[in-house]
Amino acid sequence: MDVHDFTHDPQRRAWIASANAPGGEFPLQNLPLGVFSGDGGAPRGGVAIGDRVLDLRAALEAGLIEGEAAEAAAEPGLNRLMAMGRPASRALRHAVSALLAEGSEAAGRAEAALVPMERARMHPPCAIANxxxxxxxxxxxxxxxxxxxxxxxxxxxxxxxxxxxxxxxxxxxxxxxxxxxxxxxxxxxxxxxxxxxxxxxxxxxxxxxxxxxxxxxxxxxxxxxxxxxxxxxxxxxxxxxxxxxxxxxxxxxxxxxxxxxxxxxxxxxxxxxxxxxxxxxxxxxxxxxxxxxxxxxxxxxxxxxxxxxxxxxxxxxxxxxxxxxxxxxxxxxxxxxxxxxxxxxxxxxxxxxxxxxxxxxxxxxxxxxxxxxxxxxxxxxxxxxxxxxxxxxxxxxxxxxxxxxxxxxxxxxxxxxxxxxxxxxxxxxxxxxxx
Amino acid sequence: MDVHDFTHDPQRRAWIASANAPGGEFPLQNLPLGVFSGDGGAPRGGVAIGDRVLDLRAALEAGLIEGEAAEAAAEPGLNRLMAMGRPASRALRHAVSALLAEGSEAAGRAEAALVPMERARMHPPCAIANxxxxxxxxxxxxxxxxxxxxxxxxxxxxxxxxxxxxxxxxxxxxxxxxxxxxxxxxxxxxxxxxxxxxxxxxxxxxxxxxxxxxxxxxxxxxxxxxxxxxxxxxxxxxxxxxxxxxxxxxxxxxxxxxxxxxxxxxxxxxxxxxxxxxxxxxxxxxxxxxxxxxxxxxxxxxxxxxxxxxxxxxxxxxxxxxxxxxxxxxxxxxxxxxxxxxxxxxxxxxxxxxxxxxxxxxxxxxxxxxxxxxxxxxxxxxxxxxxxxxxxxxxxxxxxxxxxxxxxxxxxxxxxxxxxxxxxxxxxxxxxxxx
Missing domain, CATH: 3.90.850.10 (Fumarylacetoacetase-like, C-terminal domain)
Incomplete structure (x- = not known):
């Protein structure tokens, strides 16, 4: 594991202003995963960023992220991503960090995949086996x-x-x-x-x-x-x-x-x-x-x-x-x-x-x-x-x-x-x- | 619950000879449920009877049993039948007991749904939640x-x-x-x-x-x-x-x-x-x-x-x-x-x-x-x-x-x-x- 991974760079900022607020919980360096549903939609994977949630299902459908890890993370539970092991979640983190970073070329298109956090209803992150x-x-x-x-x-x-x-x-x-x-x-x-x-x-x-x-x-x-x-x-x-x-x-x-x-x-x-x-x-x-x-x-x-x-x-x-x-x-x-x-x-x-x-x-x-x-x-x-x-x-x-x-x-x-x-x-x- | 349920009648015998052997584990009065696979087949529900297993999937497809309880019991795990509660398993028991009892009109057709127990590979009866x-x-x-x-x-x-x-x-x-x-x-x-x-x-x-x-x-x-x-x-x-x-x-x-x-x-x-x-x-x-x-x-x-x-x-x-x-x-x-x-x-x-x-x-x-x-x-x-x-x-x-x-x-x-x-x-x- 690379402790000098670019996703941890303290200089990196998101193009979502709320993510850069000092003392916020969900800056670009965090990118926690969860399962949420928006207005009446079905549960799906998401990433918290500032006061928004990146809808991974929408991001996948828009071609903003791709690959098996992204597909697994977009599901209504994180079990399959968890089963894939750490390299998969690392790859996903890299992709999401790049997408949400200042200067991302996809920022304009990604805007549509963001849901205000207060409208996101959270669900359990996975089926808990034990x-x-x-x-x-x-x-x-x-x-x-x-x-x-x-x-x-x-x-x-x-x-x-x-x-x-x-x-x-x-x-x-x-x-x-x-x-x-x-x-x-x-x-x-x-x-x-x-x-x-x-x-x-x-x-x-x-x-x-x-x-x-x-x-x-x-x-x-x-x-x-x-x-x-x-x-x-x-x-x-x-x-x-x-x-x-x-x-x-x-x-x-x-x-x-x-x-x-x-x-x-x-x-x-x-x-x-x-x-x-x-x-x-x-x-x-x-x-x-x-x-x-x-x-x-x-x-x-x-x-x-x-x-x-x-x-x-x-x-x-x-x-x-x-x-x-x-x-x-x-x-x-x-x-x-x-x-x-x-x-x-x-x-x-x-x-x-x-x-x-x-x-x-x-x-x-x-x-x-x-x-x-x-x-x-x-x-x-x-x-x-x-x-x-x-x-x-x-x-x-x-x-x-x-x-x-x-x-x-x-x-x-x-x-x-x-x-x-x-x-x-x-x-x-x-x-x-x-x- | 009726303790005089006909399925408990000690006089009842199965048309499968081994089920009537004195001291056997699986007489017609037992009818335990399990999940098994036969020669290369997929796991499915079954009932032990004598030295045979009644393949519930095959019995269902042959129209020997019917209804939601039978469909649930034929699945590769008993969880849905378990979720349906006791009336469902009671109904299933009545149907299977009737099918396997001496004098059953369907006996001839049911023969094809029986698998020798020594050829049945057993699986867990259900997904164990806790x-x-x-x-x-x-x-x-x-x-x-x-x-x-x-x-x-x-x-x-x-x-x-x-x-x-x-x-x-x-x-x-x-x-x-x-x-x-x-x-x-x-x-x-x-x-x-x-x-x-x-x-x-x-x-x-x-x-x-x-x-x-x-x-x-x-x-x-x-x-x-x-x-x-x-x-x-x-x-x-x-x-x-x-x-x-x-x-x-x-x-x-x-x-x-x-x-x-x-x-x-x-x-x-x-x-x-x-x-x-x-x-x-x-x-x-x-x-x-x-x-x-x-x-x-x-x-x-x-x-x-x-x-x-x-x-x-x-x-x-x-x-x-x-x-x-x-x-x-x-x-x-x-x-x-x-x-x-x-x-x-x-x-x-x-x-x-x-x-x-x-x-x-x-x-x-x-x-x-x-x-x-x-x-x-x-x-x-x-x-x-x-x-x-x-x-x-x-x-x-x-x-x-x-x-x-x-x-x-x-x-x-x-x-x-x-x-x-x-x-x-x-x-x-x-x-x-x-x-």
Missing amino acids: FTDFMVSRDHSMRLGALKDPEAPLPPAFDSLPIAYHSRASSVRISGAEVVRPNGQWRRKDGVHFGPTEALDYELEMAVWIAGENALGTPVPMARAPERIFGFGLLNDWSARDIQRWEMPPLGPFLAKSLLTTVSPWVVTAEAMIPFRVPAAARAEGVPPPLPHLDSPANRERGGMSVALEVFLLTPAMRAAGAAPARLTATEFAWMAWTPAQMVAHHASNGCNLLPGDLLGTGTCSGPTEESRACLAEIILSGPVGLPGGETRRFLLDGDEVILRGRAHAPGAVSIGFGECRGTVTPAPDWPADE | FTDFMVSRDHSMRLGALKDPEAPLPPAFDSLPIAYHSRASSVRISGAEVVRPNGQWRRKDGVHFGPTEALDYELEMAVWIAGENALGTPVPMARAPERIFGFGLLNDWSARDIQRWEMPPLGPFLAKSLLTTVSPWVVTAEAMIPFRVPAAARAEGVPPPLPHLDSPANRERGGMSVALEVFLLTPAMRAAGAAPARLTATEFAWMAWTPAQMVAHHASNGCNLLPGDLLGTGTCSGPTEESRACLAEIILSGPVGLPGGETRRFLLDGDEVILRGRAHAPGAVSIGFGECRGTVTPAPDWPADE
Whole structure:
């Protein structure tokens, strides 16, 4: 992979003015892929650029882009492009960057293939085959582990492998999906209880989308793991803590998580992230290096990513008062103890087959600072959250809206955004009477 | 549902002689559905009858069966039939039973739609959307839980809900798939180690296939749960115990399970199982009844199923000596502490959407007796397994073949079989060098 790829040149500008606005999320250096529908049209692939979406179907029909990668990317799901692997998405990026750059001869004709972003209805970027959720923040694991065992807060294997569990693919939705407060079972002082969760939480994570496929029984070594990453997004792993605590021993989280998982609809490709790669986080003091199957020179040098991540909360009272969302979390992905490539290599180390369109969650991206606690369960360890207008929160109440944002940043590079990952909590359904 | 449905009449015989042989697995009362291909043909739906497979595509084209359910069942996957819900599979069962019964006027013409079972290559019965594995045997949970805490061997929630975890859909295969010994990481006396598992085990489970769909956020009450069960099969949840022990805390099993899961290719429909329903197992002494959302009169009366389940082992030495497979396990599904309907209602109680083609594993079906221990981890608690020819086993060695069998039985009913669920262990791959 060429880190001097022309598409990353910070001097390059688009002929779409909004893409060149300082601090915008979707400059010419980003070009994230997604699936959208315009006014009544069918879902199709698109690329976010400034405040527009490039309709890849229209661009293909107009002859502005061509080839198998472009055809795959124009489909109503990115699975085929993901299956084609990284060279295909690299070729597509080059073509789209050339098309949208200042000086492009096709600019006049391409204008017709642009849709205003506010008129684009987003769809899931692909059919999600499997969803695996990791837990790679040492700080998150320490803070919550200390509640169970202050002497040994970290799981025994934490520093030896990226801990993960299989999660639920069917309940993954894109930003904006309604967060229906789940009913569930847990133990209270008065006995085992079933009813609406009283401890609904968010978890700020990054999403990792998988490219290519390894046959069942065939591992993916570290040297090949980066090629298996198609791109990245934001992920909110909504969690019901009361249900979780009760159901977890010994098989792990189940209904506490499968109520809903929300992802941002735009996939920031691995190509776009090249300028934001950083060395893998330093191992904690006294912790030996990973075993060889989870280690590589490339991973040590550039396995990490610099992404500033934030969570905002807007309550119904704040909304009524016209207040801005309050920031609850500000953290950094580069702090994570394991890299995306290590997640892939570990996941496939037993021969498990990873499929195009598989989704990995990184786990809650908490860091060492107070403001970097990336879920309420951690934040309220020091008491309820104070909000503008005098409100407080321990867990989420009906009507609360949670907004995740992310921005990749590096010295000398044009920073790029991930769009938003939003969700508003709605009341639990009445439990259906047994007919 | 009519328990006096004519398709269950024990007097009914097929015009295919092998289907009437005493003790056969696939009499006229069974009619399990599967997907197969004949000599070079494309995969299509079929029904097992005696030592034949009724080719549903051919039967449809010959006008022997008709309608939307038959068309859906003839496809190369049963997902659409599963989506149509139980009335569709009931209608299909009636039509096929009439076609294959002695006295059928179409018998002559139907002969051409029969394929010898030994020439039918089986395929997965459907595209598996999601796979969830339960743990509903109290005996299994007690025996293995006692290794960690002899004072409190059962998970706290065991008697309050059917414990489960999300497992891996991509690594589910049908009977006959190669069991590649996985590499993995665990802690040994000499430190954290990565290499081929030294504790490969089988787990005898039943498979539950889901019909219909509930929207995300919409629970399935107990009264509706039985309608969401399309059918049943056998499931081997291959497990690497050394990897499992190390990776489990706190998020549960991950790579110890996603190496492979094997299911039997024939789906015994919920309709076929009606004569074998029994009351839900009695609650253990002193255990209160389930909370109302996991209870119903119908479930108490007929939520359980009588299925005798067995595991056999054939080692390379036994194979060379011409010995018959040795039985390691003989157990009974009716002993399970939670019923399939309770699994469905619990799974959807948080609003999680269950999809047509979703797979539930029941968990290891161990019972209270010595011979009903349904995995090696339990069996070897009393020492290594002795085998014909003087061999012993603790865990599975390369070349070992494990065979699951099951048979539903009830007084006055014609017992029906589930076919086989087989797998042979092959050596671990050399760990790929880091290129």
